[in-house]
Amino acid sequence: MNLRARRRSETRHTIQRQAIRLFMDRGYDATTVNDVAEAAGVSAMTVYRHFATKEDLVLYDEFDQQAAATVTELPADEPLVVRIARTLTKTYEDAIADKEFHLARLRLMIATEALRARHLDSQYATQEALVAALTGGSEDPATEFQARAAASACLGVAHIALLRWAAEDGEPDLRTLFEEAFTATFGHPL
Incomplete structure (x- = not known):
């Protein structure tokens, strides 16, 4: 895996872990993609670049x-x-x-x-x-x-x-x- 692919994978991993944590703490419906982005330290656009839907944050x-x-x-x-x-x-x-x-x-x-x-x-x-x-x-x-x-x-x-x-x-x-x-x-x- 090259450096770019490794960074992409690490970013995806960080976003998903933060999403799961927030969903468990606050509830799935009460947590927004913006909440996930903020917790992961990325923009909402970056979240969507890695996960097409909110459901994908859990299912990917x-x-x-x-x-x-x-x-x-x-x-x-x-x-x-x-x-x-x-x-x-x-x-x-x-x-x-x-x-x-x-x-x-x-x-x-x-x-x-x-x-x-x-x-x-x-x-x-x-x-x-x-x-x-x-x-x-x-x-x-x-x-x-x-x-x-x-x-x-x-x-x-x-x-x-x-x-x-x-x-x-x-x-x-x-x-x-x-x-x-x-x-x-x-x-x-x-």
Whole structure:
């Protein structure tokens, strides 16, 4: 990553952390983009340059790109749900290294109606990234359908595990919750 990209990433990170902090302290609806800009020490225009919408201040992550890269690294001879489940487990574990930050994001997504609706869009984008990675540009409808069905099912299971993790203040081991949820759904450990 060059210096410019690193600075851009650091600015995005600072803005998002300040936004999450303010949303948790004041409430999502009571906090404006101008409040976030002031807390982050940037202009409102800079906030919008990094986050197109207020919802993106909570929902933005690089999960889709990481998941797509990870799923293509796994052996292609494994069943789709196994590959996707392993991908989601690894990607979520990597993504939530900062537990308190991600717990706050999840709590905001759960508690805020506008974010719940947009989170579904985010889930769809993750599904699309996984399907594209799994099909490798194949235009075979059966291959695309199978990848979409497996990705959608696995994302639903992962979502339930994350909700429980958030409800229990991040205390349970996330990998264990994922394993329990995938086993309950697919009948065997993945």
